Amino acid sequence: MRTTPLSTALLNAWAAIHGEYWLLWTLHWRAKGTGAYSDHLLFQRLYEARRPEIDRVAEVIAAVGGAHLLNPTQAMKAATPFIESIEALETPDTQKALVAAHTVMAALQEADQSAKNSPYAMAVNNALAGISDSHLEAVYLIQQRINGRVVEPSPKPNAYKPYGHTLGSTSGLISESSEKTNTIRYLSGVLVGGLILALMEARKR
Numbered sequence: 507m508r509t510t511p512l513s514t515a516l517l518n519a520w521a522a523i524h525g526e527y528w529l530l531w532t533l534h535w536r537a538k539g540t541g542a543y544s545d546h547l548l549f550q551r552l553y554e555a556r557r558p559e560i561d562r563v564a565e566v567i568a569a570v571g572g573a574h575l576l577n578p579t580q581a582m583k584a585a586t587p588f589i590e591s592i593e594a595l596e597t598p599d600t601q602k603a604l605v606a607a608h609t610v611m612a613a614l615q616e617a618d619q620s621a622k623n624s625p626y627a628m629a630v631n632n633a634l635a636g637i638s639d640s641h642l643e644a645v646y647l648i649q650q651r652i653n654g655r656v657v658e659p660s661p662k663p664n665a666y667k668p669y670g671h672t673l674g675s676t677s678g679l680i681s682e683s684s685e686k687t688n689t690i691r692y693l694s695g696v697l698v699g700g701l702i703l704a705l706m707e708a709r710k711r
């Protein structure tokens with residue numbers, strides 16, 4: 507069975523949470539200096555919250571597209587660009603955790619958008635909204651840890667599309683088809699206009 511835009515978007519979100527999980531677990535081990543132990547515990551709280559989310563999204567994918575889509579090797583590979591792109595940032599680990607949370611939220615939102623016209627829209631929305639909500643809690647905790655200020659969300663859109671683009675290609679198809687519709691409308695307008703003129707000419711004679 508081929509993947510649909512919805513299952514692709516869900517796989518992308520699944521990969522993003524996988525990546526976030528491994529990244530946060532590493533930040534937990536890496537905590538050092540002033541506040542090392544509290545950071546160690548904060549990151550632990552954050553990575554532990556991701557495990558049931560990985561499970562939830564996997565089960566949604568299995569329901570919507572089939573369990574055959576849940577390939578373990580592919581899943582580990584798919585999580586890599588997420589981890590790599592955030593690890594490449596030259597920022598403190600708390601900042602990386604914040605970017606990771608924002609990026610996962612963007613991936614969840616994209617999957618939610620892809621579900622909009624499907625019969626599973628409400629169920630997918632419900633499953634993903636809970637996960638997004640717990641990421642908002644993560645954003646709050648990390649922001650407080652950094653300096654207590656609200657940070658503009660800074661997702662990394664290229665970090666979470668290992669299974670391919672969904673909304674981009676869909677909107678491309680939409681604009682292509684509406685372009686065709688406009689051309690057809692224009693040509694039929696010219697044709698009808700020409701017929702009216704020809705009839706008027708014929709009446710004059």
Ligand SMILES: [Fe+2]
Binds near residue numbers: 534550
């Ligand atoms: Fe530990």
